[in-house]
Amino acid sequence: MTDKFSKIAKRMKSNIIRELLKVTGKPGMISFGGGVPDPETFPRHEMAEISREILENEYRYTLQYASTEGDPILKEEFIALLKRENGIEGLELDNLLITVGSQSALDLVSKIFLDEDSIYFVSKPVYLGAASTFSLRSRQYVYMNLTEDGVDLDELEQSLEEIKTRGDIGKVKFIYVISNFHNPGGVTISLAKRKRLVEIAEKYDVLIVEDDPYGDLRYDGEPIDSIFKIGGKDRVLLLKTFSKILSPGLRLGVVIGNHDVIRKMVMAKQAADLCTPSLTQRLAARYLQRHDIMAQIKPTIALYKEKKDLMLAELEKNFGDMEGFHWTRPDGGLFIWFTLPEGFNTDEMLEMGKSENILFVPGIAFSLDDTCKNSMRLSFCLPPKNDIVEGVRRLKKVIMEYGKERNLL
Template sequence: MMENSFSVMSQRLKSSIIRELLRDTGVVSLISFGGGAPDPETFDREALAEISKEVILKEYIFALQYGPTEGDPILKDEYIKVLKERNGIDNLKHENILITTGSQQALDLMGRIFLDTDSYVIVGHPVYLGAISAFRAYGPKFIPVEIEEDGFNVNQIEEEIKRLDQKGELKKLKFIYAVPNFDNPSGVTLSLEKRKALADLAIKYNTLIVEDDPYGELRYEGERISSIYKIAEGHNVVLLNTLSKVMSPGLRIGLIVGEPKLVSKTALAKQGVDLCTPGLTQRIAARYLQKGTIFERINETVKIYRSKKNKMLNALDKYVKINGAKWTKPDGGLFIWLELPKKFDTMEMFEEAKKAGVAYIPGAAFYVDDRKSSEMRLSFCLPSEDEIEEGIKRIGHLLDTYR
């Protein structure tokens, strides 16, 4: 095939740096803090197996057939209950919800319906790599803003919005992308005050917030904070959610919550992508939610992850003795963000880390520019507590050697 046969959009596509970096990390002796895969022991395997059999045998007409693009009506009913019970989001109807094939598809659909090559997107710095990969395919310009201890620098966001307004380009700002709960990669939580400020900015400048909340149920300390969607009563906010971290990523269930017009437009885009999310996995998820045991299960998952997080924090205190090193202490989620002095280059160190039997994700992967980074993302959800202790010990030795 001739190289010039590929579309402009296809030429923007890049392989996930995380998948490339972790391609050969399946070695038994290697301890990986790389991916964000849940601990398989948190999956309710027996219950899901029983439900799967029931669904296939008794609900095969729906489950094994093509389904509506918008999603399984029964799953929507259950999601509406969950969003009301857990998030206090009221008055949702089926027209407000689109079921997607995982939250990654939801991100791609946001790019598909909003972004052009002259568009702007405001993102945190650092920012979730999966979102950047999804949005970058559509060729927008990214406007990065600083992530502080309590989330976005909201003043900087307003300054950037005003700058666009002065240039007559405010309409080209398509949305602000936010992961308010236990941000990936930083682990930072956006404060209530900043959530309110962001909601106000969205109304004031008539722009959109894409609120991505895959980790909200995985809170280990502190009180739940209202979503931006709830604070804004759904105005100028679209909420993305998923069952991947609380039920199973293999089911590939995500959702988009927004105004009916937005959801309808997104459904049209989804028709051209995959017609519909698989009915089988949707119905299994719906029947599992109906059992009402998911939040008891999440409580047990939270205990497991809280213990692993504390193990990693204690190990960092014990083994990382570099002057100027610091790391986040997240209230939930799956990640700790380790910052080292500027003389360290965590991308350069990566191959040596693998030789030392440990893997992480270099910070450079989470920036929209081509900067070098002295940071790394550490995921504590998959390794055992013994592996966490040993893996951080190996990182400590690696840092001493590199220094």
């Protein structure tokens, strides 16, 4: 029956992080793999209380089909949150769509914008969730290399000018960026670059898709205005999520943008899954009404900062004096991008890592052209602090063994 698969089905590949999760339960395994929040940070007692109440008292809503657009109470609360915490004003209910997590939102973006000949811009390295869904629709991507303060905008503008010169600017559908604490890169786009990015998008009449799942998890430095706030809803589509600040198990994402774009996404969602679960939406809505979510996550931020600083310190202790090894130093989020000297292949190293009970995500997973082979993504949010120390030690053992086998060290 495989000969009956569509072209899109034939291009599908297994998500390496989903595969790694299958072995994280192995006794003694330490995982720096998935960006899985620490379960001890979930407000389970508060959510249990709310869950009982909304099941007993709001069952006509919570146990029924919901509208495709999303729970209006949740949307109202999120609009208030965006105004209070991010200074974003002027939003109405039809500017928001509630999705089944951000991955669903990315899939809807690809469905409504990308044809086989469509052109889109992504960072290098690129978030694999975005890469996997965008590449199913079109392989006409253009890279923007990632630097310490975000994507290389000189490359972006040069590429756009070349595309315009050959008469294909109408095929450019969007520029996809992660504004804060990039996954996997860990870097944040500076304010100057955010403003210039909007100017470039205006010049070439291109949409910006701003993915911001980690912006609320800032450990150092001051918050930066979102690209959405700078560029507005007619130029920028903003993706947010509850997965990192409340619970990934709720599977709740939010898309904010121009009402015409949102309406088209609603149509695509109706064909995909009809609606986001009403129970989890109302649970999040009542939680936002009763609790200051930003105050509630302060202990989470303090915990993740400790873990992040510890992993950075252990990387420095183990690799700081080794030539050709370098890593990003994020101010927030969940990830560190660790780059080894040329010649190392972290995909090949993965099996060695499994045998030493240490997991990471090979860099090739974050490319569309099988590059980034000498890099890996390390996540510090889930492992206990003693496992971070031991995990980096195991990682060094794997790297040293691989390097010596191939005469790289």
